[in-house]
Amino acid sequence: MAKLNFTTAPTFTLKVAIPVPGKKAVDVEFTFKGRNREEFREYLDASSSKEDVDALMDTVTGWELENEFSREEVERMTLFYPAAARAIIQRYITEISGVRLGN
Numbered sequence: 001m002a003k004l005n006f007t008t009a010p011t012f013t014l015k016v017a018i019p020v021p022g023k024k025a026v027d028v029e030f031t032f033k034g035r036n037r038e039e040f041r042e043y044l045d046a047s048s049s050k051e052d053v054d055a056l057m058d059t060v061t062g063w064e065l066e067n068e069f070s071r072e073e074v075e076r077m078t079l080f081y082p083a084a085a086r087a088i089i090q091r092y093i094t095e096i097s098g099v100r101l102g103n
Contacts, residue, residue, distance in 0.1 A: 009034040011061055016091045019083040031062035032092050040096050052078050052085035059092050 012032055017025035035043055047055050056074050067073045078085050 008036045008039070012095075014091060014095055016088050018081055018087055020081065021083075025087075029064035030060050030088060032059060032095070033061055035096060044093070047089070055089060056085055059089060 010033070012034055013029055014032060015027045015029050018028050019025050043058065047058070050058065053071065053075050056078070057071055060069070060074075062069045065073075067076070
């Protein structure tokens with residue numbers, strides 16, 4: 001029998017391929033905030049008007065990097081890896097919404 005839990009997990013982890021200019025993308029594990037459908041809809045509505053760092057701070061709660069997760073370090077990441085925010089947020093949206101690319 002399949003088991004489903006009808007509560008939202010507070011967090012979950014996913015690996016995200018972070019684009020590195022001129023090199024191969026690097027997989028980094030992030031801890032994301034869990035949201036139910038209504039919370040996710042509110043998140044999407046609010047995210048469109050947020051700057052990258054604000055959107056990431058509302059999406060991610062931690063990462064598997066040497067640098068400690070903080071707003072300052074998220075700002076540094078987006079400074080040195082400009083495509084990181086989009087990659088992280090797209091991966092999150094894909095996971096929550098259940099949309100998969102390909103087969």
